[in-house]
Amino acid sequence: xxxxxxxxxxIYKSGNKxxxxxxxxxxxxxxxxxxxxxxxxxxxxxLRGRNLKDLLMLKNFxxxxxxxxxGEIYDPYSGKTYSCTMKISDGKLNIRGYIGISLLxxxxxxxxxx
Numbered sequence: 383x384x385x386x387x388x389x390x391x392x393i394y395k396s397g398n399k400x401x402x403x404x405x406x407x408x409x410x411x412x413x414x415x416x417x418x419x420x421x422x423x424x425x426x427x428x429l430r431g432r433n434l435k436d437l438l439m440l441k442n443f444x445x446x447x448x449x450x451x452x453g454e455i456y457d458p459y460s461g462k463t464y465s466c467t468m469k470i471s472d473g474k475l476n477i478r479g480y481i482g483i484s485l486l487x488x489x490x491x492x493x494x495x496x
Contacts, residue, residue, distance in 0.1 A: 424461045441456075
């Protein structure tokens with residue numbers, strides 16, 4: 383569950399890399415409650431027709447010494463992609479998104495749903 387409690391992301395391993403897709407969001411459906419909204423804020427016009435449901439938000443992370451690194455996180459609210467690292471601390475996933483160097487970023491804390 384995202385820090386703001388407005389999205390559920392399923393994290394999974396494929397090959398030797400980790401990925402995460404949006405499986406639920408408070409604002410990811412149209413008013414009919416079943417039609418997925420589209421990725422309209424994406425910087426790439428060709429990708430704006432993608433559904434938010436099952437949208438790949440985390441990609442290409444490699445696990446290395448208790449840290450998932452080398453990946454990217456996509457923010458569908460802004461349409462921006464950031465470099466990212468992830469680490470579990472106190473049973474929660476600390477996700478640090480940044481541009482350039484990690485010091486110039488922001489950390490969000492996601493909680494596991496059981």
